[in-house]
Amino acid sequence: MHAPDGFLNAGTAVATGVVSAGTIGMALRQLKQTMSEKVVPVAGITAAFIFAAQMFNFPVAAGTTGHLMGGALAAILLGPHLGALVVTVVVAVQALFFADGGLTALGYNILNMAIVPAYGGYALFGIFKRILPNGRGGIVGATALAAWGSVVLSAAAFSIQWLFGATAPIPFTRVFAAMVGVHVLIGIGEAVISALAVGAVLASRPDLVHGAKGVALGEGTGKVPMRVFVIGGVLVSLAFATIVSQFAVDNPDGLEWVAETEGFAEQGAEHAWSDFLFADYATRGIENETLSLAIAGIVGTLITLLVAWGILRAFRERSPGATA
Amino acid sequence: MTAAIEVRDLRFAYPDGREALRGVDLAVGQGERVALLGPNGAGKTTLALHLNGLLEPASGEVLIGGLALSEETVTDIRRRVGLVFQDPNDQLFMPTVAEDVAFGPANLGLRGEELDAVVADALERVGASELARRPPHHLSGGEKRLAALATTLAMEPEILVLDEPGSGLDPAGRRMLVETLAGLDVTLIVITHDLPFALELCPRSVVMDGGRVVADMPTRELLARPDLLAEHRLELPYGFTLAHD
């Protein structure tokens, strides 16, 4: 989602730039009171880790890949303000040093990849933490759900900016359905990585997890949280998929959503969300809108379930060595 | 009988251009115990990494049990040659010591109770049973070393290559290690700067310097040659008398 220069129009770039700069300024002021000697290197290593993790693309479904965004993870580890700053730095360094994402696109890229996921993710984390049982499992489960939600929020934020700042004649509804649809799946990868990272840190360095401050950590094995978040994740994804497909019914481009979903199976693209552009092609055969909607629901659910099942299988027995 | 290890005119340069091996020739028989000695930067570690196929030679050959190391044989050879790295931090990567020890045997196909038994046994042999459930990165230096040794012992390799296995261990741990290693029925190559340790464990010594083998003789004989020792920055420690035993 590292959009290049000129991807959204100038007005949107300026507006998002103002919002981002304002938020960062606020975060900096918040932090000034609590900064200690060790905060900067700790923030630096988290930034480096997120940067490194973003280089690994994970398969979302056959042929499509996504990568970690890291906003929710950073916020849960470091608190929302420092978390947002850390991902801001990641995005800015990528733009300046690696030509990945445009410099004038920093306004919306920072908003979408740092600010919305960090603050949004942290808010979700707070909610889920309260709902889930107290203890290590609850923290890991809440992390997974919050990470997943943060990615969907980020996709939604981008779509909304597209509504105002589109530089290409592609309607908002189609962008929204495609972006959110794909990110419902990408979010699962985000959830797995974030939960693994937070789980690992909790296991050996609970003092480093900001979001776990003041939580009594029981002797969890890491098994329970996996189940909690996989089941929870599947439920939430299903609910969300339904909402999005409802949304798709109401717009003339509902067909594309189907194709989009189906497109996963065949099309591979570096940036998953570019898949929506294949829309017109894959759908020519499907005429009936109700039918297509049904297919959308079924395919979407199946993919989600398959991915969840795969995750469950892959991580349930953590490793053969554990006497568990 | 084919040699357990045979190295023929092995040459290697690191990516930055440094020539670390400049033609190493070496043959080690089945079940032999050989100490690999030599000054810092001689190329000992570099040679060890070749025996396991972790570095690719610029020229020359490595044969393990008569089998030449190549793209096709490397997986098989890695199962037969166990390597303990010089820095235990390089060896340990799983969330707990037990999982780390289980990693190798699990790759060999072991599962369930059988795997648990192998893990428990390996930890016991190095005297580190009580470390099983701890995260490796939270161990003391010597504890890490013990865990690293256990991860390789657990694979029951035919050939063991140990890079400074005694360093960082307390004296009792060091003696236990000598006893454990002496009791194994394997071909052993031990890299060390600790000459008494070499003498205790290895009847034969090979000295490397400047990327080449410069001496190869019975350890006792080598230690009686102060000239040769001094030439390669080796010397017997303070208070050590060869006559002792």
Add this chain to the structure above:
Amino acid sequence: MTAAIEVRDLRFAYPDGREALRGVDLAVGQGERVALLGPNGAGKTTLALHLNGLLEPASGEVLIGGLALSEETVTDIRRRVGLVFQDPNDQLFMPTVAEDVAFGPANLGLRGEELDAVVADALERVGASELARRPPHHLSGGEKRLAALATTLAMEPEILVLDEPGSGLDPAGRRMLVETLAGLDVTLIVITHDLPFALELCPRSVVMDGGRVVADMPTRELLARPDLLAEHRLELPYGFTLAHD
């Protein structure tokens, strides 16, 4: 005269809850050379990290030259206490060895030729002059150890705390180190598992076990007490005779 180092009832637990120090008391006089011995996991490294203010005690006090370690004094104390880490990989972080050695003195305000001279001298003292322009992460194990020693020597601290400085060095390097250290006019604490090394360099030995000091006496006397040694996993190496000197 105030003690160079005074530690009073020091207690510390790592973030995962492990109690590494359970009440350490220790006083070291100006210019003394003390060996810190003890089994793996005794808490030696943990104590060393406290002497430099890198870990914060749960309770108890550390005084350096009579000055209590605290938020305000820590910067000053770090300049006076030089620490060589057990793992040289943790110590080296600049692109070249020379820059790494220059880092400390540069922080103390040295610049230009003066800085260059200090760097060259420190490298020379450990016998690593030819490593100056190499990247530290491309060195052999022993070469890294030498570079790490040089980085600390270059700061010319009043108190030197060395965590297993001899491990990984070739025997000639190890002897050179003993000579270099013996020639310095500093207070010295050397953590080691190498009892002959301790005997050679340090007239006094402190034994830790289980997070406490369990013995504190002249090194020669300690080495003559097999019961005490055995109790704390210490023993004289194979072939070593105390009578030798």
Add this chain to the structure above:
Amino acid sequence: MGAGHAHALYVHEHSPIHAASPEAKVAAVLLFVLSVAITPPLQAWAFGVYAVLLASALVVGRIPLRFFLLRLVGILPFILLALMVPFVGSGERIDLGWVSVSREGLWAAWGIIAKATLGAGAAIVLVATTEVPAVLAGLRTLKVPSVLVAIAGFMIRYLELIADEMGRMRQAMTARGHDPRWLWQARPIASASGALFVRAYERGERVHSAMMARGYTGEMPVLEERETPVASWLAVLAGPMVAAVVAVIAVVGS
């Protein structure tokens, strides 16, 4: 995503651009990219001027074309994406023999590709001619909040450390019979990646400890004093100022 070690970004050369002060270069890149971004795609001539400016920077900065093009692959996904726009875009269609494309979409695609290439190109020139610590120093001079610059500095330093930890981990795994050829074998990697995070994290802490143990207080010691002549500012900004004028004409004229 293109990454790798930071030193792979820099071209060791001596050129006027290499010698120029980093803060001037950062400012110049920003001005140039801004000009590009506000130019309407229909004003094709303006993009021609920008391309000439960028090309002359490549020549003056002695940046090999191959290096430049390799670094540009990062924007490839967006170029592919843009190439699709004419086909799926709505609005008036133009017939191109066997397919029809959207006219508006065609212009949009051109705009996205041109701006992405020029924007990324400018950033590539900056880091190819300026070493990482200098860029950071330049940002600090330009009043970017010092906390952000400090985090960026540590991040870049620790990237190498993490790559190093990952390399060690991979070597340790292969040495013990791990042959990650199949997807199902990814499990230990996943399990180890959590540990990797803590490991890298703690290694970062220890390295920071080592720095503090040697008198580090938050600023890297600056071993050479640097000065920024005004002339250098003007020289570096000359090109981007042309771009800015062009952009204003293009915007007004559209």
